[in-house]
Amino acid sequence: MLYYFNPVLIAAAVIPAAVLLIIIYKKDRLEPEPPRLLLLLVLLGIAATFLAIGTETLGTFILDHILPEGSTLYNILMYFIVVALSEEGFKYLFLKKCTWKNKAFNCQFDAVVYAVFVSLGFALWENVGYVLIYGLETAVIRALTAIPGHASFGVFMGAWYGMAKRYQNYGMPAKSKACRKLALLLPVLAHSFYDFIASSEHELSVWIFVVFIIVMFIAAFILVRKLAKTDSYI
Numbered sequence: 001m002l003y004y005f006n007p008v009l010i011a012a013a014v015i016p017a018a019v020l021l022i023i024i025y026k027k028d029r030l031e032p033e034p035p036r037l038l039l040l041l042v043l044l045g046i047a048a049t050f051l052a053i054g055t056e057t058l059g060t061f062i063l064d065h066i067l068p069e070g071s072t073l074y075n076i077l078m079y080f081i082v083v084a085l086s087e088e089g090f091k092y093l094f095l096k097k098c099t100w101k102n103k104a105f106n107c108q109f110d111a112v113v114y115a116v117f118v119s120l121g122f123a124l125w126e127n128v129g130y131v132l133i134y135g136l137e138t139a140v141i142r143a144l145t146a147i148p149g150h151a152s153f154g155v156f157m158g159a160w161y162g163m164a165k166r167y168q169n170y171g172m173p174a175k176s177k178a179c180r181k182l183a184l185l186l187p188v189l190a191h192s193f194y195d196f197i198a199s200s201e202h203e204l205s206v207w208i209f210v211v212f213i214i215v216m217f218i219a220a221f222i223l224v225r226k227l228a229k230t231d232s233y234i
Helices: 007-028 035-066 071-098 106-135 135-145 148-167 173-199 207-231
Strands: none
Touching: 007 071, 007 106, 007 135, 007 207, 035 071, 035 106, 071 106, 071 148, 071 173, 071 207, 106 135, 106 148, 135 148, 148 173, 148 207, 173 207
């Protein structure tokens, strides 16, 4: 059932992402980022959802014709390649195109802010769709799982993306390129395991999923706190 433009459901879908955006924005202690740039990153995150839908539809079509649906290999390719690589790949593409040469990108923690804004733009729009279809209970569940999950993926992406920018400015292009690869690979792996475990029908999968997201959220929190505290101009 689709709850058309229910303001309560829309608020329930948007508020968790908005809160995390504000938290990350306030962690940037050296120099606040331009509001127009941050808004653009959120909008590009939303745009990434539409592109991901296209690649995921194509990927699903191909997998359905070469592998039995629900088989282990099918699920691995679905969640590790079709879903995670599509979603994190488009996030990273927009992140780099919009910020890599931007003059505002002058501190390492800026990268975390940028990546999280793109990720939560994606998560916000995706969340609105889910909540309008499935209702308030879904909003609560996703506020505790999917929204901070996407934020965590953004933190991992931003941490290595910022390091890549620093190495680039130091005249170390090989190390910069390696860090840019990790900026994509790490969130793809985290996203893959998140989806793969969440979709598992094993009797212990719920507990494994809970442990996984707790560990991931703690790791992201520690990383944000450390990078914000040690941030410096590049």
